[in-house]
Amino acid sequence: MTSKQPVHRRIRRAPRALAAACCALLAVLAACSSNPATLPPSVDRAAQLSGQGNHAAAADMYERLAAVNSPPDSVQLSLSAVREWLAANRAEDAQRVITALPVPADAALAQQRRRAEIEVLLVRNQGADAWRLASTLPEPRDAAALQLQERAAFAANRPTDAVRAAMALDRLSSSDAERNSARRDLLLQLRRAVERGVKLEPQSVKDAPVRGWLELGAIAAQAARSPLNAARDVDRWRSHYPGHPGSSIAMAEIMGPSGPATLTSVSGTQIALLLPLSGRQATPAALVRDGFLAAISQLPPAQRPVVKIYDTGEDSVSAALNTAQAEGASFLVGPLTREEAVTAVNENTRRTPMLVLNNLPPEQGVPANVWQFALSPEDEARQVARRALAQGQRRAIILAPSGDWGMRVVAAFREELLAGGGAILTQATYDPQHSELITTQITATLHVDESRARFKRVEQIVGGKLNFEPRRRADVDLIFAAGAPVALRQIRPQLRFFYAGDVPTYMTSDAFDPDVNANRDLDGMLFPDMPWMLQEQGSIADTRSLTQAAWSDKGPRLPRLFAFGYDAGQLVLALRSPQWQWPLAGVTGRLAPDREHRLHRELDWAQIRNGKPVPMGLPAP
Numbered sequence: 001m002t003s004k005q006p007v008h009r010r011i012r013r014a015p016r017a018l019a020a021a022c023c024a025l026l027a028v029l030a031a032c033s034s035n036p037a038t039l040p041p042s043v044d045r046a047a048q049l050s051g052q053g054n055h056a057a058a059a060d061m062y063e064r065l066a067a068v069n070s071p072p073d074s075v076q077l078s079l080s081a082v083r084e085w086l087a088a089n090r091a092e093d094a095q096r097v098i099t100a101l102p103v104p105a106d107a108a109l110a111q112q113r114r115r116a117e118i119e120v121l122l123v124r125n126q127g128a129d130a131w132r133l134a135s136t137l138p139e140p141r142d143a144a145a146l147q148l149q150e151r152a153a154f155a156a157n158r159p160t161d162a163v164r165a166a167m168a169l170d171r172l173s174s175s176d177a178e179r180n181s182a183r184r185d186l187l188l189q190l191r192r193a194v195e196r197g198v199k200l201e202p203q204s205v206k207d208a209p210v211r212g213w214l215e216l217g218a219i220a221a222q223a224a225r226s227p228l229n230a231a232r233d234v235d236r237w238r239s240h241y242p243g244h245p246g247s248s249i250a251m252a253e254i255m256g257p258s259g260p261a262t263l264t265s266v267s268g269t270q271i272a273l274l275l276p277l278s279g280r281q282a283t284p285a286a287l288v289r290d291g292f293l294a295a296i297s298q299l300p301p302a303q304r305p306v307v308k309i310y311d312t313g314e315d316s317v318s319a320a321l322n323t324a325q326a327e328g329a330s331f332l333v334g335p336l337t338r339e340e341a342v343t344a345v346n347e348n349t350r351r352t353p354m355l356v357l358n359n360l361p362p363e364q365g366v367p368a369n370v371w372q373f374a375l376s377p378e379d380e381a382r383q384v385a386r387r388a389l390a391q392g393q394r395r396a397i398i399l400a401p402s403g404d405w406g407m408r409v410v411a412a413f414r415e416e417l418l419a420g421g422g423a424i425l426t427q428a429t430y431d432p433q434h435s436e437l438i439t440t441q442i443t444a445t446l447h448v449d450e451s452r453a454r455f456k457r458v459e460q461i462v463g464g465k466l467n468f469e470p471r472r473r474a475d476v477d478l479i480f481a482a483g484a485p486v487a488l489r490q491i492r493p494q495l496r497f498f499y500a501g502d503v504p505t506y507m508t509s510d511a512f513d514p515d516v517n518a519n520r521d522l523d524g525m526l527f528p529d530m531p532w533m534l535q536e537q538g539s540i541a542d543t544r545s546l547t548q549a550a551w552s553d554k555g556p557r558l559p560r561l562f563a564f565g566y567d568a569g570q571l572v573l574a575l576r577s578p579q580w581q582w583p584l585a586g587v588t589g590r591l592a593p594d595r596e597h598r599l600h601r602e603l604d605w606a607q608i609r610n611g612k613p614v615p616m617g618l619p620a621p
Contacts, residue, residue: 041061041064041065041068042061042065043065043077045061046058046061046062046065046080046084049061050084050087055084055085055087055088056084056085056088056090058084059080059081059082059084059085059087059088059090059093060081062077062078062080062081062084063077063078063081063097065077066078066081071104071106071109072104072106072109075101075104075106075109075112075113076109076112078097078098078100078101079101079112079113079116081094081097082094082097082098082116082119082120083116083119085097086119086120086123091120091123091124094119094120094123095120095124098113098116098117098120101113111137111138114133114136114137115137115144115145115148117133118130118133118134118148118152119148121133121152122151122152122155125155127152127154127155127156127157128156130151130152130155130156131152131153131155131156131158131161133152134148134149134152134153135149135152135161137149141168142172143169143172143173146165146166146168146169146172147165147169149161149162149165150162150165150166150169150186150189153165154189154193157193157198159190159193159198159200159214159217160201160205160210160214162186162189162190162193163186163190163210163213163214164210166182166183166185166186166213167209167210167213167245169182170182170183170245176248179245179248180248180249183245183246183248183249184249184253186213187213187216187217187220187246187249187250187253187254188220188253190213190214190216190217190218190220190221191217191220191221191224193217194217194218194221195221195224195581200214200215200217200218201214202214202215202218208241209241209244209245212237212240212241212244212246213244213246215237215240215241216234216237216244216246216250219233219234219237219254220253220254222539222585223254224581225581225583225584225585225590226539226570226584226585226586227573228295228298228299228569228570228573229298229539229542229543230254231251231300232539232542233539234250234251234254236542237250238250268305268306269305269306269330269331269572269576270305270306270308270327270328270329270330270331271305271306271307271308271329271330271331271332271333271572272308272309272310272320272321272324272325272327272329272331272332272333272334273289273292273307273308273309273310273333273334274310274312274317274320274321274324274332274333274334274335274340274344275288275289275309275310275311275312275313275334275335275336276311276312276313276335276336276337276340277289277309277311277312277313277314278311278313278314279313279314281313281336281337282313283558284336284558284561285313285336287551287558287561287562287564287565288336288357288561288562288564288565288568289309289565290550290551290562290565291547291550291561291562291563291564291565291566291567291568291569292307292333292565292566292568292569293307293550293565293569294547294550294562294565294566294569295565295566295567295568295569295570296569297550298543299573305331305572308324308327308329310323310324312334312335312336312340317335317340317343317344317347318343318347321344321347321348325350325352329352330352330353331352331353331354331355331572331575331576332344332348332352332353332354332355333354333355333357333568333572334355334356334357335356335357335358336357336358337358338358338359338360338361340358341356341357341358341360341372342360342361342364344356345360345364345366345367345370348367348370351367351369352369353369353370353575354369354370354371355370355371355372355373355568355571355572355575356370356371356372356373357373357374357564357568358372358373358374359372359374359376359598360372366596366597368597370597371571371575371593371597371598371599372596372597372598372599373567373568373571373591373599375560375564375588375601376600376601377405377408377409377412377482377508377510378408378409378411378412379412379600379601379603380409380508380509380527380528380603381409381410381412381413381416381480381482381508382412382413382415382416383528383602383603384413384480384506384508384527384528385412385413385416385417385420385422385480386416386420387506387526387528387605388417388422388477388478388480388504388506389417389420389421389422391504392477393422393477393478393504394417394420394421394422394423394477395422395423395425395475395476395477395478396413396417396422396423396424396425396476396477396478396479396480397424397425397426397427397428397445397446397476397478397479397480398410398413398414398424398426398427398428398479398480398482399428399430399441399442399445399479399480399481399482399483399491400427400428400429400430400480400481400482400483401429401430401431401432401482401483401484401487402429402430402431402432406429406482406483409482409508410427410482413480413482414427425473425475425476426445428441428442428444428445429441430483430487432483432484432486432487438487438490438491438494439494442491442494442495442498443498446473446476446495446498446499446500447473476500476503477503477504478503478504478505478506479495479500479503479504479505479506480505480506480507481495481505481506481507481511481525482507482508482510482511483507483510483511484510484511485510485511485512485513485518485522487511488507488511488521488522488525489518489521489522490521492505492521492522492523492524492525493521501524504526505524505525505526506525506526506527507522507525507526507527508527508528509527509528509529509530509533509560509603511525511527512527512529512533512608512613514533514559516610516611516612517611518611519608519611519612519613520610520611522608522611523608523609523610523611524607524608524609525607525608526605526606526607526616527605527606527607527608527613528603528604528605528606529603529604529605529606529613530560530563530587530588530589530601530603530604531586531587531588531589531603531604532544532559532560532563532566532587532588533559533560533563533613534604534606534613534615535604535615540587543566543587544559544587547562547566550562560588563587563588564588566586566587566588567584567586567587567588567591570584570586570587571584571586571591571599574591583602586601588601589601589602589603589604590602
């Protein structure tokens with residue numbers, strides 16, 4: 001037998017005498033044809049088993065053939081066994097075979113073994129190890145090697161390396177169809193990487209084509225969560241990267257029927273917007289209305305729903321609801337106040353889907369077709385507690401205003417902090433109408449008054465005057481100071497004065513005033529706020545700039561209400577899409593519903609420095 005003979009002719013079969021004896025015995029048992037494991041092993045039979053989908057039997061036969069052959073045939077047979085074990089979803093057996101297979105002396109076989117080992121590592125979710133091997137595959141690399149490198153790089157959360165491998169593969173493609181297929185797959189994998197928490201970080205890449213892919217991946221991921229700005233984002237990307245290979249598939253993949261930004265779900269829908277546009281709530285209601293209509297206007301004209309507005313300040317909620325339903329409303333948005341929301345939910349006997357713009361009372365039953373969306377300070381208080389715990393800050397002092405708002409915020413903060421293993425050292429309530437009492441509350445909370453009392457006792461004992469500098473308590477990790485801007489502008493300087501300026505101090509966004517001069521007294525304060533208020537560049541900043549013409553004259557002073565209305569418009573799109581992927585990347589935060597259909601907002605973080613909010617990273621998980 002010469003070395004030029006085909007591999008399947010060189011491979012040794014089981015000894016003929018043994019095979020004949022086996023067949024005779026199996027014939028007696030009438031099982032010879034039904035059990036592949038008892039058949040004499042051969043390459044042809046193993047291939048036949050694989051073609052029939054019996055990959056485990058094929059793998060076993062390849063292993064038996066490898067055991068009775070010598071290299072290089074045994075190596076090829078072992079590698080075939082690895083592939084069949086993987087096809088049979090038995091990664092542990094594949095790992096067993098590849099581990100037992102020494103690295104062949106022949107360079108070509110050594111590379112085949114390395115590729116098979118990478119495949120096994122990928123199936124076993126060992127991405128970092130897979131990339132370590134894939135990154136050492138020698139040049140020049142063929143299409144299969146580049147595809148393997150791309151997969152390994154994504155598995156190791158190395159999107160930049162994945163893009164480089166994909167671009168090299170693009171250059172090897174022989175047709176536009178092949179290239180576009182590979183580009184679509186790359187964009188999909190980039191989007192999925194973002195969705196599982198991988199940071200693409202295009203700003204750190206100097207290579208413009210690679211950076212362009214990373215930016216396009218971020219746009220695709222954003223479009224899957226907030227599609228209203230997707231077309232504008234893609235157009236802006238195209239202007240930054242003219243002639244980029246991703247241009248051939250960008251718009252179709254992101255905005256097309258199969259893309260993540262499908263907008264057809266609201267086409268033809270008639271939406272009733274129920275708001276108190278007259279009376280005491282007219283100003284906030286007008287801003288919410290303007291934001292909602294601004295969001296709807298971002299849709300292509302052919303895909304916009306019909307929006308009819310009903311004034312619950314002029315008519316009763318019941319009358320507005322009945323009129324809207326009689327006129328064909330298929331989705332209700334509003335009302336705005338909690339009392340009106342309760343009435344609307346109770347009287348929605350037709351069970352028309354509804355997004356109420358407030359949180360219902362805990363005791364209120366919530367039908368399956370009702371969702372609740374509010375700018376909840378309780379959500380912010382919980383996020384303050386979670387960030388503090390993530391930073392190792394567990395022992396808290398609370399300063400909060402008296403009244404219902406303060407009680408709700410404190411209860412939410414307390415519950416979240418205690419659930420995470422934190423502790424409340426002390427809690428003080430102040431009256432916003434009597435600011436002169438704030439100093440008393442702060443000194444008592446920080447135990448400064450106790451320090452002074454101890455000093456006076458010492459003076460009495462020694463019978464003379466002593467130099468004295470009061471000290472605050474030393475066991476506090478953080479201070480949560482809730483309230484309006486006026487109150488916090490008094491509290492923060494006094495905390496510094498009474499030696500607590502170095503203690504991390506948190507507030508809610510209610511205390512943040514866009515006026516830089518007004519905020520200088522708040523320097524150092526940490527707080528969560530909506531992206532609409534904090535992001536100075538990107539798609540949200542572009543939306544804020546483009547929609548300013550739609551703001552009422554109160555918009556600059558009450559921008560959060562406009563953003564609230566804008567996200568209500570986005571939520572209609574999400575709630576009308578059965579396959580929507582939460583969270584929604586809204587301008588008020590990252591939105592996702594809980595079991596009671598209450599939409600919670602995950603916010604951005606900032607610290608006041610020189611009167612301006614400076615964005616911060618999210619806390620560690």
